[in-house]
Amino acid sequence: MAVVGAGPAGLYAAYCAGFRGLSSVIVDALPEPGGQIAALYPEKKIHDVAGHVAVRGRELVEQLVAQAAQFGPRYVLGRTAATLTRDPAGTGWELGLEDGGQVRAGAVVIAAGLGRSVPRTLPCLRPYEGRGVAHHVPRLDAHRDRDVVIVGGGDSAVDWALALAPIxxxxxxxxxxxxxxAHEHGVRQMYAAGVQVLTDAQVTACHGVRRLEEVRVTTGEQELRLPAQALVGALGFLTSLGPVADWGLRVENRLLAVDRTMRTNLERVYAVGDICTYEGRVPLISVGLGEAATAANHAAVELRPGSRLAPEHSTDLDAVPVS
Incomplete structure (x- = not known):
């Protein structure tokens, strides 16, 4: 089974496939597993995963990688899946990679998250990209004893503010x-944490010699000068399906339409996580993990006709790695 995307849903799909005795190959354009969690917010605490009061992004990824490792999935990282075509026998699929490589599999699970993402920004921020301006915080400790300005009003902006306030x-x-x-509870926590909050305000200029040193903020008729050695632009992302849009899949509202088995309109091709859509879907990591299990088990039945849809109880079995 081929899995496109090494985020939480993709990693769990590989584990579930292994539990059913299937081997898997995980393809991702990023150089390491974890998807957007690893790339954008490894230090943020995630609160919607069952069994965890809160878990840091990097810790969740580490646990999912270790869980899947029992069954030896093969990783193809730093390489983009560009095409999807039938294999010569017409019984499976070929993923064509941008660098000319190929991956053949009997079934495909697309767990590509939001697809290709480009951060939204402001014109005044662009000259300082990589010189104090960023759109995520890979390491909280890198901002210790810095003056940090965060631009945005969604959950990401509030989460970064709460995470950075003590540092x-x-x-x-x-x-x-x-x-x-952002969620009202998080906003209340942000104010209680002593974060300075400027509303009805806009960053209009950035200044600094080699790196960012100061930002100017306009609020009403007043202009403020704020010291800033770091600015986090939490303004959201412009997303697209990227190459997936050309794979012959049914698309609804820029997402892949699936049925209750997580199957797309193509035989043995499934979609899970944020890239898929169906009536009533709730966009949570925990939901994506359940979708991954559904897709992998239905793929197992497709690839091995006559096998049971429901796997054996995991508490009754010792995990045996796939050779």
Whole structure:
């Protein structure tokens, strides 16, 4: 089974496939497993995974990688899946990679998250990209004793503010509206943590010699100058399906339509996680993990007709790695 995407849903799909005795290959354009969690918020705490009061992104990825490792999945990382075509025998699929490589599999699970993502930004931030301006925080400790400005009003902006408040010298959140899109509980925590919050405000300029040193914020008719050695632009992302859009899959609202088995309109091709859509779907990591289990078990039945859909109880079996 081929899995496109090495985020949580993709990693769990590989584990579930292995549990059913299937081998798997995981393809991802990023150089390491974890998907957007590893790339964008490895230090953020995640609160929607069953069995965890809260778990840091990197810890969740480490646990999912270790879980899948019992069955020896093969990783093809830093390489983009560009095409999907029938294999010559017409019984399986070929994933064509951008560098000319190929992966053949009897079934495919697409767990590509939001597809290709480009961060939204502001014109005044672009000259300082990589010189103090970033769109995520891979390591919280890198901002110790810094003055940090966070631009945005969604959950990511509030989460970064809460995570950095105990570490940075100062944290200021700048939001262009009066009301936050973020969860109300998080917003209350942010104010209680002593974060400076500027609403109805906009970052209009950045200054610094070699790196960012100061930002200017306009609020009403007032212009403020804030010291800033780091600015996090939490303004969301522009997303697209990328090459997946050309694979002959049924697309609804820029997502892949699936049925209750997580199958797309193509035989033995499934989609799970944030890239899929169906009526009533809730976009949570925990939901994506359940979808991965559903897809992998249905793929097992497709590849081995006559086998049971429901796997044996995991508490009754010793895991045996696939050779």
């Amino acid at each position: 940075a010298r100062s944290v200021t959140v700048v939001h262009r509206r009066a009301a936050f899109r």
